[in-house]
Amino acid sequence: MDTADERDTQMDWQGGAIFRPVRTGNAFEETVERILEAIKLGVFGYGDRLPAERELAARLHVSRETLRDAIRSLQQAGCVESRRGRYGGTFVTYRLPPPDLGELRRAVQDMGTELEDALTYRLVLETGASEQAARRTLTADERAYLTGRLTDLEEATAEEYRQLDSRFHLAIAELTGSHTLATGIAESRMRLNDLLNAIPMLERNIMHASEQHRAMAEAILAGDIEAARRSTEEHLEATAALLRGFLG
Known part of the structure; x- marks a missing residue:
């Protein structure tokens, strides 16, 4: 850290x-x-x-x-x-509270079609952000910033993981150079934050997500726009599938 x-x-x-x-x-x-x-x-x-x-x-x-x-x-x-x-x-001094799946399932039911709307909005914004970050010529400090956020996430304890996952995704948003886009992604993430935090920490899923996060970062740093979009889309669709499975 x-x-x-x-x-x-x-x-x-x-x-x-x-x-x-x-x-x-x-x-x-x-x-x-x-x-x-x-x-x-x-x-x-x-x-x-x-x-x-x-x-x-x-x-x-x-x-x-x-x-x-x-x-x-x-x-x-x-x-x-x-x-x-x-x-x-x-x-x-704030710590994430333990998830209450019953309460969150009720929240999902109350959201109705708004959940799919939020997931679609997130997919469009974050894939676009990865593309844009890959398109830019990043400074040495910006490259180190993204690499640092990835390292923090890969070394995270179970207690730290969700917050450091958010930090990694927001880092990509901030590296787009678009304040408006970064703000939209932060608001989108906040809209889904409690639900995302409720997904159980599955070892296989964490390993899979780690591979996806690294692929995202490496594509952005290499300036590979298509790979950045593809790896981000794969990661977000996997997260959405878990969310639907556990909270649907």
């Missing part, structure tokens, strides 16, 4: 899909929502330090007072904690 200093050097793109300017009149509520999305999607996992207050307030286009209020509320909810001193800051 990255150190806090290493993460700071990546912030030009990490979290950009979520830490976008707040545009509604509900600045406090939307600030809380954005930070929670970043945590639940794995952009920042348990023990990670959030960006510095000045940087995060600037990214969200909110006052530092509004940001402090949001962080205090998240601290009271047990999602983050603030530490003082040279190595202080705001650190994530």
